[in-house]
Amino acid sequence: xxxxxxTWAFPNPPIILAAGTVVGPDEGEGPLxxxxxxxxxxxxxxxxxxxxxxxxxxxxATDIAISxxxxxxxxxxxxxxxxxxxxxxxxxxxxxxxxxxxxxxxGACSTSMETLALASLMVASGAGxxxxxxxxxxxxxxxxxxxxxxxxxSQKPPTAQYTVTGAGAAVVARxxxxxxxxAATIGKVVDLGIKDPFNMGxxxxxxxxxxxxxxxxxxxxxxxxxxxxxxxxxxxxxxxIARELLLRNGVPLQQTTFNDCGLMIYDVAKQKVQAxxxxxxxxxxxxxxxxxxxxxxxxxxxxxxxxxxxxxxxLSFQQGESIPCIAHAVSIxx
Amino acid sequence: xSMSAKEYKQFAKNREPGRSVLSNCVRAFLAGxxxxxxGQGVQEFYKAAFNMPTQKAGDxxxxxxxxxxxILTSLGVYDKIAQWAGAGSAVPVTGFANSMSSAxxxxxxxxxxxxxxxxxxxxxxxxxxxGVVAAFFVxxxxxxxxxAGR
Numbered sequence: 001x002x003x004x005x006x007t008w009a010f011p012n013p014p015i016i017l018a019a020g021t022v023v024g025p026d027e028g029e030g031p032l033x034x035x036x037x038x039x040x041x042x043x044x045x046x047x048x049x050x051x052x053x054x055x056x057x058x059x060x061a062t063d064i065a066i067s068x069x070x071x072x073x074x075x076x077x078x079x080x081x082x083x084x085x086x087x088x089x090x091x092x093x094x095x096x097x098x099x100x101x102x103x104x105x106x107g108a109c110s111t112s113m114e115t116l117a118l119a120s121l122m123v124a125s126g127a128g129x130x131x132x133x134x135x136x137x138x139x140x141x142x143x144x145x146x147x148x149x150x151x152x153x154s155q156k157p158p159t160a161q162y163t164v165t166g167a168g169a170a171v172v173a174r175x176x177x178x179x180x181x182x183a184a185t186i187g188k189v190v191d192l193g194i195k196d197p198f199n200m201g202x203x204x205x206x207x208x209x210x211x212x213x214x215x216x217x218x219x220x221x222x223x224x225x226x227x228x229x230x231x232x233x234x235x236x237x238x239x240x241i242a243r244e245l246l247l248r249n250g251v252p253l254q255q256t257t258f259n260d261c262g263l264m265i266y267d268v269a270k271q272k273v274q275a276x277x278x279x280x281x282x283x284x285x286x287x288x289x290x291x292x293x294x295x296x297x298x299x300x301x302x303x304x305x306x307x308x309x310x311x312x313x314x315l316s317f318q319q320g321e322s323i324p325c326i327a328h329a330v331s332i333x334x
Numbered sequence: 335x336s337m338s339a340k341e342y343k344q345f346a347k348n349r350e351p352g353r354s355v356l357s358n359c360v361r362a363f364l365a366g367x368x369x370x371x372x373g374q375g376v377q378e379f380y381k382a383a384f385n386m387p388t389q390k391a392g393d394x395x396x397x398x399x400x401x402x403x404x405i406l407t408s409l410g411v412y413d414k415i416a417q418w419a420g421a422g423s424a425v426p427v428t429g430f431a432n433s434m435s436s437a438x439x440x441x442x443x444x445x446x447x448x449x450x451x452x453x454x455x456x457x458x459x460x461x462x463x464x465g466v467v468a469a470f471f472v473x474x475x476x477x478x479x480x481x482a483g484r
Contacts, residue, residue, distance in 0.1 A: 049443035144440055151412060151435070151439055152416075153415065153416025153424060155424075159351060192339045202346040237351065240349065241345075244349075
């Protein structure tokens with residue numbers, strides 16, 4: 001199963017039976033609106049706090065994924081989840097509702113593919129037959145925890161990114177119909193000294209480059225093997241940097257389409273999202289909503305999703321530390 | 335990676351979209367000026383309506399501006415103004431009111447004491463601390479050079 005330095009290649013690839021995606025109003029105004037299962041008209045979701053609203057997003061996304069897979073909650077053998085909040089409370093509390101044995105993980109915004117990779121590994125290794133992977137983020141919980149109160153009037157620089165409000169979940173199974181997870185490459189923590197928490201795209205770009213290159217090397221594939229390679233949430237500043245670095249390192253990116261979930265989810269020119277989207281839900285809802293639907297339609301056959309995460313805390317950045325980053329890549333084939 | 339941290343920092347810096355200092359200054363001037371103009375209007379109103387002298391009309395004027403800021407913060411408008419206005423909406427007293435009320439609203443879900451009470455000065459606290467420290471040194475300088483007691 002291990003291939004090369006840090007790739008898991010699955011000879012009997014796990015199947016993504018079904019997925020569920022839930023988003024907030026800004027994502028509903030974006031170009032991918034029609035691909036999401038549920039679009040909320042407001043950020044509150046009739047909950048008394050932002051944290052409860054985020055939890056509700058994840059609970060709804062997992063519910064939808066389970067019912068889209070024509071399963072019941074009891075059929076889920078394990079739930080692998082994570083999010084951005086302290087002590088990953090959104091997924092922990094959602095796991096309480098789901099009731100399945102639970103593994104909580106933290107990979108910041110790379111959690112989407114980290115959970116999918118782990119769920120796939122569990123299924124491929126025979127540890128489980130039906131494993132649920134899911135993650136969430138909420139613009140206001142993230143603003144509150146990492147930046148300022150949501151209503152505080154501070155001007156965001158053009159390098160800042162807008163955290164996606166939403167949640168995405170997928171049921172990974174040993175048998176059934178659906179796209180297959182054929183490989184996953186686990187990222188290393190990469191830190192090239194960027195300290196500005198309002199420029200996470202630039203901080204994360206080298207991590208994405210590192211993981212994508214490792215994936216191609218481990219699998220012996222060329223970028224052209226994939227119809228699409230997407231990064232998680234590098235957005236308008238980080239994505240062009242990643243492209244430039246990959247080309248510089250001799251990766252023939254021109255063979256494929258190279259895009260970024262943070263640039264796809266919003267109409268960056270029209271919506272007030274600065275450089276683009278970010279957050280765990282960014283790559284989760286774009287992959288599970290938009291990309292899987294395009295695969296179903298036959299528009300895409302093979303994709304590589306390299307979800308990126310900035311592993312900082314409000315404390316580490318206030319103490320002047322640079323931002324350690326990571327990217328996990330998962331290869332999904334129709 | 336083939337690049338050192340130092341090289342990458344420069345590499346990334348060169349690819350950062352520029353912030354227009356000039357347009358931000360113009361916006362701050364317009365927005366800050368507009369806020370002060372409204373304040374002046376309110377003060378003139380108090381002077382005319384209640385026959386107050388200029389100095390006395392200052393207190394209800396500040397209170398009115400704070401109230402307006404808190405209302406706009408509660409309606410979710412102030413942060414949108416600030417994204418356009420930058421320092422223009424941060425520097426006047428309305429910015430101070432916004433920093434306190436936004437923190438109070440945000441932490442209301444954690445209770446009145448540990449939520450609102452403990453977090454209300456989260457952002458405004460440093461303004462008060464350094465304001466007091468600055469006033470202390472200005473006071474000493476005034477005493478030394480400006481003549482004591484006057």
